[in-house]
Amino acid sequence: xxxxxxxxxxxxxxxxxxxxxxxxxxxxxxxxxxxxxxxxxxxxxxxxxxxxxxxxxxxxxxxxxxxxxxxxxxxxxxxxxxxxxxxxxxxxxxxxxxxxxxxxxxxxxxxxxxxxxxxxxxxxxxxxxxxxxxxxxxxxxxxxxxxxxxxxxxxxxxxxxxxxxxxxxxxxxxxxxxxxxxxxxxxxxxxxxxxxxxxxxxxxxxxxxxxxxxxxxxxxxxxxxxxxxxxxxxxxxxxx
Ligand code: BTN
Numbered sequence: 001x002x003x004x005x006x007x008x009x010x011x012x013x014x015x016x017x018x019x020x021x022x023x024x025x026x027x028x029x030x031x032x033x034x035x036x037x038x039x040x041x042x043x044x045x046x047x048x049x050x051x052x053x054x055x056x057x058x059x060x061x062x063x064x065x066x067x068x069x070x071x072x073x074x075x076x077x078x079x080x081x082x083x084x085x086x087x088x089x090x091x092x093x094x095x096x097x098x099x100x101x102x103x104x105x106x107x108x109x110x111x112x113x114x115x116x117x118x119x120x121x122x123x124x125x126x127x128x129x130x131x132x133x134x135x136x137x138x139x140x141x142x143x144x145x146x147x148x149x150x151x152x153x154x155x156x157x158x159x160x161x162x163x164x165x166x167x168x169x170x171x172x173x174x175x176x177x178x179x180x181x182x183x184x185x186x187x188x189x190x191x192x193x194x195x196x197x198x199x200x201x202x203x204x205x206x207x208x209x210x211x212x213x214x215x216x217x218x219x220x221x222x223x224x225x226x227x228x229x230x231x232x233x234x235x236x237x238x239x240x
Contacts, residue, residue, distance in 0.1 A: 001063070001175060003168055004031045010053075011035040013042050014060040015115055015128040022117050022124045027064045030175065032168055034059040036160075041130065044113050044238070049130050050143055057131040057160045061171065064122045069235060074183045074220045075175070076100045076114045076127050081186055082170040083110055083131060084193050086163070092153050095195040097239060098213070098222050102131075103195060107148040129167075133160050183220040191216050204237035 004026055011017055014033040018025070025031050038058050041051035051058050061079060065071055080100035087094045087102070087109070094102050094109065102110035110131040117124045132140070132149035134157050140147050150158055177185050196213050202224055203209070214223040214231055221235045 001028070001030045001172065003172060004029045005168075006031065006033045008033070008035040010037050010039065011058075012040040013038050013128075014058055015042060015113055015126050016040070018060045018062045018124070018126045018128075019115060019117050022119050025062055025064075025124065027122065029063075030168075030172060031062040032059055032164070033062065034164055042113060042128075043111055043130075049111065049113075050135075050139070051130065052135070052139060055132075055134040055139070055160070056149070057129070057133055057164055057167075059164055059167075060126050060128040062124060062126050063175075064119070065125050066123065070219060070221075072114055072116060072125055073099060073236060074178065075125060076112050077183070077190060077220050078174045078178050078186055079127050079129060079171055080110075080112055081190050081193070082174050083129065083167055085189075086167055086170055087150070090150060090154060090156075090158070092150065094193065096190065096193045097195050098216065099220075099236070099238070104148050104153050107146040108132075109148050109150070109153075131160075131163070133158050133163060184218045187216065187218045187220075190220070201240045202234070202237055203240055204234065 018033050035058050037053035038051035041049035043049040077100050084094040092104050094104050100112040113128045115126045134151045135149035201210050211224040211226040214225050221233050223233050225231050
C-alpha cells in the first residue's frame with residue numbers, strides 16, 4: 001500500500017483532522033497525518049494527550065478497511081508492535097500493555113487512539129499514535145500518570161520526523177503481512193513483549209473485574225482469569 005504524508009506545523013489533533021477530512025483521503029493508500037504540535041491532542045477515554053511543539057511524534061495512520069471490530073483492534077496492535085520494535089533498535093526495552101500502550105520501565109512512552117468513521121460503503125480507520133521522544137522531566141511532570149520519553153531513557157535526542165519515517169516503513173511492511181496472514185503472524189512477537197502483572201484491574205464499558213492475564217489468543221484478544229477462577233476472553237477494554 002503506498003504511503004501519502006501530510007505534515008502540519010500546528011493542528012488541533014491529527015485524529016480529528018483525519019475524521020473531519022475523511023472524504024479527501026485516498027482510499028487505496030495509507031495516509032499519515034502528522035504535526036509538530038497539537039493544541040487539542042486526545043487520548044483514550046476522553047483524556048488529554050500532552051502535545052508540546054517539536055518534541056514528540058504525533059501521527060495518525062489512516063486507511064480504509066472492513067468494519068469488523070477485531071480487524072480494527074488488530075491493526076492498532078500491529079502498529080504498537082512496530083513501534084515497540086523500533087524503540088528496541090534505539091536501545092530501549094519496551095513492553096506492551098494490552099491492547100496497545102507502550103511502556104518503558106513501567107512508565108508510559110506511547111499511546112494509541114483508534115477511531116473509525118463510515119464513508120459511503122466503506123470505513124475509514126484512523127490510528128493515532130503519540131510517542132514521547134524529547135520530552136524533559138519537567139515537561140513529563142505535567143502528565144498525571146507515570147510517563148517517560150526516549151530522551152529520559154537513553155539520554156539522546158532524536159528527530160521526530162526521522163522516527164516517523166522509520167515507523168511508517170515498518171508499519172507498511174507489517175500491514176501487508178497482517179492483510180495476508182492475519183494477527184497470528186504477530187502473536188508470538190506480541191506475547192513476548194507483553195507485560196504480565198500478578199493481579200490487575202480490567203474494565204470495559206460494561207464490567208469491571210480483577211484478575212490475571214492467562215494469555216493473548218492468536219486473534220489478539222486477551223484471556224483473563226478472574227478471582228473465582230473463571231476464565232474470560234475480552235476483545236476490548238483496558239487495565240486501570
Ligand atoms: C492514549 O494512550 O490515551 C492514546 C493517545 C493517542 C495520542 C495520539 S497523538 C496523535 C493522535 N492525535 C490525537 O489527538 N491523539 C492521537
